[in-house]
Each structure stands twice: as C-alpha cells, then as structure tokens.
Amino acid sequence: MTPKLADKNPFPVCFADVEAAAKRLHGKAFKTPVLTSETLNKQTNSQVFFKCENFQRTGSFKFRGACNALMQLSEAEKLRGVVTFSSGNHAQAIALAARLLAIPATVVMPADAPKVKQEATRGYGAEIILYDRTQVSREELAAQIAGERNLIIIPPYDDARVIAGQGTAALELIAEVGELDLLLVCCGGGGLLSGCAIAAKTCSPQCKVIGVEPDRADDAARSFRTKTLQTVSNPDTIADGARTPSLGKLTFPLVLHYVDDMATVSEAEIRKAMFFMWERMKIVVEPTGALAAAALLSGVVRTENMKIGAIVSGGNVDLRQACQLFYDS
Template sequence: MGAGCSRAVPDEAPTMTAIVNAGSSSGTRLPTFADVATARERIAGIAHRTPVLTSRFADARTGATLHFKCENLQRAGAFKFRGACNAIAALPEDARRRGVMAYSSGNHAQAIALASRIENVPATILMPADAPAMKVAATRGYGADVITYDRYSEDREALANTVATDRGLTLIPPYDHRDIIAGQGTAAAELFAETGPLDILLVCLGGGGLLAGSALAASELSPGCRVIGVEPEAGDDGRQSLAKGEVVRIDVPRSIADGALTTHLGDLTFPIIRDRVDSIVTVPDAALVDAMRFFAERMKMVVEPTGCLAAAAAFTGAVPCEGQRVGVIVSGGNVDVASYARFLAD
C-alpha cells in the first residue's frame, strides 16, 4: 500500500467487468451523507482542509456575509482531489494493480493522476486536445499516461470505456460515481463545520459531482440552507434538467469555464440534484472575468474561470443574497498563466 489513502480490500477479486465498472452508476445505490462522512475519515490528512476566507469588500458589494471555501488551494489545485483520493482509496487490490482510467478536461485528470501516484496505482487519462496546456502538463507530471481526443467530434465516455475495457482498467468518471460524489461533498462538510448553518450555499455546476455532494452535506449539516448550482450561461443543461424533471443533453458548450463544459448530468448526480437542490442559475463569461479580477485584486488569489461561477452568481445578483449568510465554494485555481493574464487584461 502506498503512502496516503487507506482502502477496502474485498475477500476475493472482482471479475473484469466489475473492475471496469467499479463504482460507476450502473447497478449502484445513490450516495448518502454517510458516504460523505466516510470519505472525510478516509481522506483526512491527505486532502488539505482548505481555508474559509471572508472579504469586507465582497460583503459590501452583495449586502451579504460571504464565506469563501477556497478549494483553489487544494492539492492539485481543485476540489477534484477529494473525490479522486476517495475513489482510489476504495479500490480493491486487484483493480489497483491493473490501474485506473479517467476522462477530464483537466482538474479531475490532475486529481486522479496525483491520487494514483500517492497510492502507486497506474493511471491513464483521456483529455481533450484543447485542454489548457498547464493542466495537461501537470497531469503528465504526476505520472499519468495522457491520451488526447477532439471534444467537439468524439464521445469521451465511449472512448474511455473502450480503452478501459481493452486494458482492463477501472474507469473512474469525473462526476457520476458514488465515491467521487461523496469525496466532493467533504468540501461543503468542512465549510459547515467551520461556519455553522448557512442561509445559502453557492456551488459551481458541470456534471454535478460537487453540487450533489454539497447538497448531501447541506441536508444533514444545515437543513435550512438553500443549495444553488451555478452554470456558465452557454451550458445550462443542469438548469434545463431541473426545470424539466429529467436529464437534458446539450451540445458541447463554448465558455471560458472549461471545467464546466459538460453536456449532461449523471445518473447518480441528477436525482440528488433534483431532490435536494433548490435552483440552478447561470452567469455569463464576462461575470467570470470580473470575479477573477476580484479574487486577484482583493483576496490575492488565483482562481480559474470555473472556480468563479459561484462567486459570480452572488456578485451579479443572479442569486439575491442581501442579508444572508452565504457559503461560496471556490472550486479551483488551475488556469495557465497566459490565459489568466489575457482574461485580466481584457
């Protein structure tokens, strides 16, 4: 066993099919807060307990009391490390020897690569050819084998499943996975442990792992809290899905929020979001740039566009917050320097 995450080892190794599909949405129950609590114990001392920061400027701007959960300061630069560490830790021994497969535009890729390196598990990652160069470099730097694809013409899930099956790897998708959702929920659990109950929790939304996990934590630790997901304006599949009561699929959106360019919610994330999330709003890219500038100038932090979604909802008034105690999950800080400079210069 590598230094880091503990793991559960079954009495006997699963079949190949079970290895490839281990922890996926197929045939598994929905995660609960008990899974979040287990994940907290499992990743304690490995994932950072990130700080919760405040800003008088932000409070004055919104008329609210904002508590920023700074997952941009997490290992590998984003909340994704929580779920990745939890999922890798839960792998049976045979699956660990064979290795894991993941697909991601960057943050899940880096998280799986780092968690795998900590646990000495081989990792293969499918990444879009236009993923930010620094995210690709970091993923390779953690020791993962990176395969690229065209996100606008190729189906990443089909490609990843094919590679995983051919190589006998365990597929760990970026959001629709019980251990991933539970791990992501630990960020909100830590936030509530520090702040106590909140009136509103704002969470960025791509495939829904963070939002679903956060909603599980809020239901248990702050039952009166309104949980609100925030998507890029160009990719509102979550908002449409919540309104329609079923998963809505869209074309690959185009937005600077590269970590939220998903086309649909998952079989596990959607029912949790449907039952436990109050609403989903959208914000334009210009609002993300404005929030990036706020974090840089006022809080001296580098935050990637996707990581600004939740804050942008408060700043733009997409979610009225006046007089409320508001949790804002700042989901990540992985943005390449050239793009970051260009965003702030515009």
C-alpha cells in the same frame, strides 16, 4: 459532525458516505482555508464565506473525490490500473491520487485542454491520451481503452465514491463557520453540487443550495427546471470545468432532490468575478472556480442579511490565458 437531519433517502450516496469519505481523506486531502471579502460583504449586505478549494492538492476540489474513489478499490483492481476522462482537474486529481496509492493511471484529455493542466497531469505520472472533443466521445474512448487494457474506469463525477468525496468540502465549511442560509456551488457534471448539497442539507437543514452554471452551458439549469435530463454539446465557455455534456445518472436525481435552485451567469460576469478574486482577494481562481462569486457579484442570486457559503472549486489556470481574459474584460 453529528447530522441534524436523518438522511433516509434511497440514493446511492447519503450523508454517511460523506462522513466516511472525510475520515478516509484525513491526512491525505488538505483542509482548505475559508476566506472572506469585506467588499463583497458590503455589496451583498451579507456574510460570505469562500471555501477555497484552489488551495487543495492538485489545485481543485477534484482530489477529494478521486482519492476517495481510488482508496476503495480492491488490491486486485489497484494492480489493474485505472482510466478516466477529464478536461483537466479530475485528470490531475486521479494522476496524483494514483501515484500516492501506487496505481497505474491513464487519462483521456481533450487536445485543447489548458496546457497547465496537461503538464501537471503528466507530471504526476499519468499517461495522457489526447483526443479531438469535436469529433470523439470521451466516454466511448475511455471505455474502449478500459476494455483493451482491462482498466477500471473512474468517472469524473457520476460515481458514488467521487460524489461522497466532493461533499467533504461543504462538510468542512459548515464545521468551520457554522450553519448557513445559502450555499452556492458551481456545476459541471454535478458531482460537487450534489455531494455538497447532501452535506449542507444534513448539517444545516435550513440552508438553501443553489448551483451555478455559465449561460452557455446551462444544461443542468434546464434539466432542473424541466425535470428532464438535458444536454449541451461542447459549449463555448471559458469555464472549461463546466463543459460537461449533462448531469449524470447519479447526479441528476441527487440534484433534483437536494438542490433548491439553479442560476446561470454570462461570460462577462465570470471574467469580472475572476478578476475581482485575483485583484481584491489576492487568490488565483480559474473561471469555473469563480462561478459562485459571479452569481453574487452580478446580482443573479439576490441576498440580504444572509450567511452565505461559496465553493471556490479550483485555481488551475494558464496565466497567459488568464491575463488575456482580464484584458478582454
């Protein structure tokens, strides 16, 4: 796609990197479907297009960034192997991408990560090292393991190659449905949000980009409004993909530059949106993947006669836990 706005900003990731990632991922990452809901369109008096990354390989958008990052390693680095830290979706993405590229992979995961994500990560062939997230810093543990084993660290979001890969989700969405008035993207560490914002602002310059977080994990919203990096410690939210402690050194300035606003939603609103998407749209969505829909359904983000894109980040959920969430709602 030819950009309508030249990307001249002095950041480590630009639109050309997103385009290059799209070419690199062709034939490896899935082109995921775009779904609509007449019920939601009527409720919002707008057209809403859901980019369904729950149908991506490993069940989330994370495969895009993980594969893009691993494909750019040198042959010597691939032989050494990689290590990452993740609550689940990036873990699975690294595990599968590493298997496809014949790269040894080690993943540091919290012991309370959803079992379905642990099992899938192990099933893709990665070695899992569990830790207590209330006692141990995952970044420090990964750095220790990398030093001991001479491994390459692939962070879950604060990596230029990962950010560029994630941006291909928005690139595909706009290529399929045309320019947007608004793009809603869930936010944890900001890799998906910043990558998609770069793509959206280049391909659809008038598009407003809003990141969505849980109320209980609102560090990015606070960072955005204060222009100072804020943190959160092990937030108690069902949206496990948004439990990151803060935006990254790369993603924070990108979010400040490309994103127009941040919104937060309650746990009840996340459950309601998740239930809506399961029941009315017939798709399996995890809590983090329902954040954008929650912002629309709750009215936190107000719309009127708009063309809206919403990134559904993933669908990796423990079915027993999901049923309990629905019962609780």
